[in-house]
Structures are given as C-alpha cells and as structure tokens.
Amino acid sequence: MNVLHVCANPKPTDESVSKQLAAAFFGKLIELRSDVELVNTDLYDEKPPFYSYELYKRTWYPVMDESYEPSKAEEMAMNYAARQTEAFNAADVLVLTMPMWNCTVPAIMKAWMDQVLSPGLTFSISAEEGVKPLHKIKSIVLLVASGGVYKEGDERDALSTQVRSAFGFAGIDDIEIVWADGQNPLFNMDADERKQMALEAAAEIAEDIAELELDAAE
Numbered sequence: 117m118n119v120l121h122v123c124a125n126p127k128p129t130d131e132s133v134s135k136q137l138a139a140a141f142f143g144k145l146i147e148l149r150s151d152v153e154l155v156n157t158d159l160y161d162e163k164p165p166f167y168s169y170e171l172y173k174r175t176w177y178p179v180m181d182e183s184y185e186p187s188k189a190e191e192m193a194m195n196y197a198a199r200q201t202e203a204f205n206a207a208d209v210l211v212l213t214m215p216m217w218n219c220t221v222p223a224i225m226k227a228w229m230d231q232v233l234s235p236g237l238t239f240s241i242s243a244e245e246g247v248k249p250l251h252k253i254k255s256i257v258l259l260v261a262s263g264g265v266y267k268e269g270d271e272r273d274a275l276s277t278q279v280r281s282a283f284g285f286a287g288i289d290d291i292e293i294v295w296a297d298g299q300n301p302l303f304n305m306d307a308d309e310r311k312q313m314a315l316e317a318a319a320e321i322a323e324d325i326a327e328l329e330l331d332a333a334e
C-alpha cells in the first residue's frame with residue numbers, strides 16, 4: 117500500500133496536536149500492514165511556490181490548444197508540481213496533516229494543492245470526457261486540529277469544505293476526517309479529553325484504511 121503523507125505544520129510533534137494525530141494514525145497503520153510504503157512530504161521542507169502565469173499556461177493551455185508549445189520558463193514552472201505529482205499518482209492513500217488557520221487550510225497547503233491539482237498532472241479534463249483522474253488514490257485521511265469547537269457543517273469551517281471540494285473535483289470522494297477540535301485550553305477545559313478522543317479516532321481510521329482493498333495489479 118503506497119501512502120503519501122503531506123504535512124503542513126511548522127511545529128515539532130510534541131507541540132502539534134495534528135502531528136500527534138498523524139503519529140497515532142501511522143503507528144496503527146504500520147502495525148496492521150507490513151506492506152505500507154510511506155512517502156513523507158513536509159511542506160516546510162519542500163515549500164511549494166505560489167501559482168504562476170507560467171504554470172497556468174503549461175498546464176491549462178494544452179487543454180484548450182493542441183498546438184501549444186511551452187517555453188523553457190513555462191516548462192521549468194512545472195518542476196515542483198511534476199516532482200510532487202510522482203508521489204501523488206503512485207499513492208493509494210493520501211494523508212493530509214494540518215492545523216486550522218483562519219478557518220481554513222494553512223496557505224502552504226493551499227499552495228501545494230494549487231500546484232498538484234492541475235490538468236495533465238493529477239487529472240485530465242476535456243469537453244468530451246469531463247474530469248478523469250490520472251491518480252489512483254482511493255481515500256484521503258484528513259488529520260486536523262483547531263482551537264475552537266466545530267460541529268459538522270459549521271459555517272466557520274472552510275477547511276473541510278475546501279479539502280472535500282478540491283479533491284472531489286480531482287475524483288477523490290472518500291475523505292475520512294479526524295478532528296481534534298477545542299484545543300485552545302483558555303476556552304476549553306476539556307481540550308485534553310478532546311485530544312484523547314481524536315487520537316483514538318485516528319487509530320480507528322487507520323484500522324479502516326488497513327482493510328482497504330487495492331487494485332489487483334498491486
């Protein structure tokens with residue numbers, strides 16, 4: 117089972133609840149499956165560039181115009197996305213670890229999504245066939261921590277909506293969420309209890325992922 121773990125959190129694990137969820141998740145998954153091939157992408161080590169006009173041309177022009185020939189600058193603008201796409205398209209499972217910042221994903225995660233969720237890289241797009249995945253990801257596990265308490269469907273939560281919509285567009289609809297909310301101890305006396313519940317949920321989701329049936333060729 118190929119697992120791509122993309123982490124957007126600059127803190128060390130002992131200070132980061134979302135990274136602790138990742139430790140619980142991977143601890144259980146690796147215990148249950150000996151065939152896990154894990155690729156770890158720490159976005160603070162592999163910082164994505166912001167989306168550029170050159171990248172836009174290199175990825176979207178071929179969709180509209182078969183005669184398009186990229187310039188050298190346009191070709192180079194795709195270097196980061198092309199590197200990241202290799203691990204993305206080889207993965208069976210994608211794990212995203214992040215804090216909630218200003219109601220949504222950290223900007224560095226959004227920048228990574230803008231790079232890899234591009235036509236010709238992780239999906240193809242045409243008027244005849246619509247959007248078709250070029251990847252084989254079956255499931256996304258979203259591991260998130262937030263200071264505030266969130267109920268499902270909370271209008272202040274732009275994070276899960278963004279992850280669901282953006283990856284749904286690229287053909288991934290199975291998204292499991294483990295959310296350690298209420299992690300601001302100034303306002304939530306039960307922050308520790310909430311964290312413990314989320315750590316247990318992370319291990320439970322790992323059990324489900326361990327059962328995932330992969331394509332026969334694998």
Ligand SMILES: Cc1cc2nc3c(=O)[nH]c(=O)nc-3n(C[C@H](O)[C@H](O)[C@H](O)COP(=O)(O)O)c2cc1C
Nearest residue numbers: 132133134135215216217218219261262263264299
């Ligand atoms: C820049 C910044 C923005 C934040 N925005 C929110 C927010 O919009 N909603 C919320 O509930 N918590 C917010 N928080 C609190 C974090 O989500 C919380 O501390 C969480 O535990 C961080 O995850 P971590 O422990 O994995 O780093 C914010 C924290 C920072 C530093």
